[in-house]
Amino acid sequence: MKKILFVFALFGTLACNNSPEENSVNTETPEVASEEKDTIPNFGIVIHGGAGTILKENMSDSLEQEYKSKLEEAVRAGHAVLERGGTSIEAIEQAINIMENSPLFNAGKGAVFTNAGTNELDAAVMDGETLNAGAVAGVTTVKNPIDLAIAVMKNSEHVMMIGEGAETFAEEQGMELVDPEYFFTENRFKSLQRIKDSEKTQLDHDDQKTAFLDPYIKDSKFGTVGAAALDKQGNLAAGTSTGGMTNKRWGRVGDVPVIGAGTYANNKTAAISGTGWGEFFIRGVVAYDISALMEYKGLSLQEAAEEVIQKKNVELGGNGGIIAIDHQGNVAMEFNTAGMYRAKMNRNGELEIGIYGEEE
Known part of the structure; x- marks a missing residue:
């Protein structure tokens, strides 16, 4: 027992x-x-490739796939920079370069044409840690305007450079320069001709104001590519690049290179890049307004983006959209048009790509 x-x-x-x-x-x-x-430090990136009357019924399956593939390539490239510990500036530069080098978007290679049949490019970048910024406008020979905007921010005491002076600086900085013919794409040139023909027809029959009712002219104000990122060091950055408005005259400059209008970043709040009718983004100081609502009114990024894009911008008479990321990694992709090319990736590598509106 x-x-x-x-x-x-x-x-x-x-x-x-x-x-x-x-x-x-x-x-x-x-x-x-x-x-x-x-x-694991939080990080993430969000990009856009322009907003406007982007409807699925007007998009072939093959073209839709082209856009999605290029958006994925761009956002993954930026995300890879962040994942290996690179800065938010480096990440947005990588992402925007890929879109600038594609004829699909109204920036760099795919830039739209002015009334004179030329291509005039604008770009801007802002560092959320230092509030330093760089911008260029009306350049015609710089292959990647976002690179030049970064050089202006890092290697000069200025914020904005334009035209020939900006191109001289680009040459001194060793930027890649191209012949203006590099920016010629057949579909963008045909868009200019359609707008000119439509404008002339309407002006022949009605007063000048009716020209702005034409759908080609209305969508000629949209385009642009942009990116906003949060790196592992907790720093935000935003960048935007564009060919501007089709058929623009007189050296017109839109919101992209105007810091606070189409581009803004502040570590206290968020990094924002816009796309839309530039004149209204300038008047509404759209990118900064979103940041200000967060900082002074205590709104979340999404609340601030909705307030500005869905209410204030519309009431002013403008339209377009923004992408943004805040200091906690929250993302907003807000637009009041039929669609906006967009993509985002977070620290877990989760990818989201969108083109159209609510049906997605």
């Missing part, structure tokens, strides 16, 4: 000695994994 009791006692002791170790493996491993995940 004593032997039996001894065996049971020994078995019980062994069971008691083993179970805590087993339990520690089963219960602590998920907690450790969760803690390790929480120690």
Whole structure:
């Protein structure tokens, strides 16, 4: 009997000695994994490729796939920079370069034409940590205007440079310069001709104001590419690049290079890049207004974006959209047009791509 009791006692002791170790493996491993995940610094990137009357019924399956593939390529490139510890400035530059080099978007290679049949490009960048910024306007030979905007920010005491002076600076900085013919694309040139023909027809029959009712002219104000990012160091940055408005005259400059209008970043709030009818983004100081509503009124990024894009911009008479990321990694992709080319990726590598409106 004593032997039996001894065996049971020994078995019980062994069971008691083993179970805590087993339990520690089963219960602590998920907690450790969760803690390790929480120690990964937050980061993310969001991009846009322009907003406007973008309707699925007007888009072929092949063209839709082209846009989605290029958006994915751009956002993944920026995300890769962030993932390996690169800065938010470096990330947005990588993403925007890819879109500038594609004829799909109204920036760089795919820039629209002015009334004179030329291509005049604008770009801007802002560092949310220092509030330093750089911008260029009306350049015609710089392959990647966002690179020049960054050079203005980093390597000069100025914020904005224009035209020939900006191109001289670009040459001194070793930027890649191209012949203006590089920016020629057949579809953009045909768009200019359609707008001119439509404008002339309407002006022949009605007063000048009716020219602005034509759908080609209305959408000629949209385009632009942009990116906003939060890096592992907690710093925000935003950048935007555009060919401007189709059929623009007299050296017109839109909102993109106007800091606070189409581009803004502040570590206290968010990094924002806009796309839309530039004149109204300038008048409404759209990008800064979103930041100000967050800083002074305590609104969330999404609340501020909705207030500005869905209410204030519309009441003013403008339209377009923004992409933004705040200092906590929250993202907004808000627009009041039929569609906006857009994509985002977070620290977990989760990808989201969109083109059209609510149906997505």
